Amino acid sequence: AQTVTQSQPEMSVQEAETVTLSCTYDTSESNYYLFWYKQPPSRQMILVIRQEAYKQQNATENRFSVNFQKAAKSFSLKISDSQLGDTAMYFCAFIDSGNTGKLIFGQGTTLQVKP
């Protein structure tokens, strides 16, 4: 079965500092896609970044970058220069390779950015 695990229920970081959120997953597929979604208190699900498994280069989106380790099945999110608006729950997600295309979510990590 495909699973996604986020082992850090809560984290905090000082404004302007860097924080890394961890995610591991399990799959027997060789080509797949991984995502990080942000859910602020407004409850919206906002796509932060995505990674294609066949690409060796780690994805980057402005202050957000990933460390994708395919052999270790690890997909961590690094947030640089943290801002108060980054306070949210972050979900790591893996897309099902079958016909559904459904997202399989981790349990989430609540990130608090402190002023």
Added chain:
Amino acid sequence: NAGVTQTPKFRILKIGQSMTLQCTQDMNHNYMYWYRQDPGMGLKLIYYSVGAGITDKGEVPNGYNVSRSTTEDFPLRLELAAPSQTSVYFCASSYRVQRGSNNQPQHFGDGTRLSIL
């Protein structure tokens, strides 16, 4: 650019009542999904649709029904509301060309917070 629109945003139901959660998208996406999110948890798939007229069960379909008569609309129906269905419901859509083409991210609506009392 509306994207995925869900109505209502909030609703309180009594046990045994029924209601329909509406979802519509204007991006001409073929795939649509309904997820539920319980407090402090990730999202779990209820039902999904790969195109008009085609629906299938996800992980937690019991107590729900769906229909997909048009590409744009994918309503979720609760027939006999139970306290266990208290949750936040998200509708999402994406465009997939073929099986295994997984590179398009899903676009989410803003969610419907449903309480069953």
